[in-house]
Amino acid sequence: MSDTVATADTIEAPQKKVGLVKIIGTLGILGGIVLIIAGIIVWSVVSSQLRAENITVPDDAMAFQGQTVAGPLTAYVQADIIQLHALEASGGKTYAELEQDDPVRAVMMNASFLRASLFTSVVSFGVAAFAMGIGVLSILVGTGLNRLASAPVVVRRATVV
Template structure:
């Protein structure tokens, strides 16, 4: 079968089903727009909070040296350099490997807390991006449903 041989079929829908499909399409469009708006707001909020901390990526980091932590990549790089600095302070031992009376253990606990906080922001950015992408898909699917099923003609009353 070639492209020229392809035929389109016609589906017959009752008035109730037409309204139902168009309503689902509208819900998809509205839901998609809301998801995109919430994703943008979450991204802005996390960025604002990170910037408020005034964290600068140190010169010995793998990237973004001297830049302010204000996004997912800089937050990830900052978390990684904190790990390197903490391991250097502990002689290469992790928090769990240090004895309970080791004074460096508090430094390792603080480093672990800071890294977890930075990774939380990285995950938040990922969730916001996922929500925006899902919102875009909802919007497109809703638009497609409404385009495929035109509204019923208005009848004179």
């Protein structure tokens, strides 16, 4: 009499401890939602603050002529045209290159401050977009962790016949 071994596949609910994985997945999803909401709020606040300044991109700018500065692209173009106009006013000299008593130096200083403010808003838009992107990624990873933790386990059991 010979013993034969047969295997049977059965699908069972997970018997492993996956509570921590599910918690991390859920926290990832919640964190992603918070990041997306925060990114949207920052984007909206910066955009509304720029819009409230009523800055219009001049006709000699490289793009967006006549549009109100309210986003990262219009802010960048406005900063660029400010630099062009300031350099025209100073004869191509920067603030540091002008004599200390030169009256145009105040124009260059104001232009520099305006450009720095506009570039700060461009960076703020970038950080907001980054936060939203990481939020989406966090939701995807969290969802993946939750799905993996809930996946059924195939158990192979050997039976002796």
